[in-house]
Amino acid sequence: GQQVQQSPASLVLQEGENAELQCNFSSTATQLQWFYQSPGGSLVSLLSNPSGTKHTGRLTSTTVTKERRSSLHISSSQTTDSGTYLCAIPPSNTNKVVFGTGTRLQVLP
């Protein structure tokens, strides 16, 4: 079945630095979604990016479908960006969603 690996497992930055998060998956995917989970537990969708590059605010996601990888770039990080970032992929022809184990980001003031 679909395997989703994320790296790094954890990342500590100073406020203002940029973050680069990686997501690698084992099987073809027609959809890929990045989520943010706050320290309090709420899970929110950041963006969906099955291929190409998408921007929203300080976030940029680039997915290279053929290479089965996606990245999430956070520019000018802020302390409020601290939390866990999850990559999620629904395998083709199903509505199951496989989540990666996430990257824990800590942004220090």
Place this chain on the structure above:
Amino acid sequence: ETAVFQTPNYHVTQVGNEVSFNCKQTLGHDTMYWYKQDSKKLLKIMFSYNNKQLIVNETVPRRFSPQSSDKAHLNLRIKSVEPEDSAVYLCASSLYWASQNTLYFGAGTRLSVL
């Protein structure tokens, strides 16, 4: 903007008790899900419902059962909780039963089993 509502936020109970978690979505979506998030933050799907029909039932213990009155509601009942059931349970919905649809999540219910 919250559109998937879960209650309660937290629940503490003892081994053997029955618990029930509620979930409601106001997005008009056709499909709803329950996920379990373990201590390592790994999310695993437990159930999904499409128009009141169970579509996916992963190999979860039989003490777990989903309950749906209509497509906007999907509750989760645990008949006799075990210590390993301690986790965060997340409810989600999507527009259709299709791999391209975006998932919308509730805030989660954190269960602690003593």
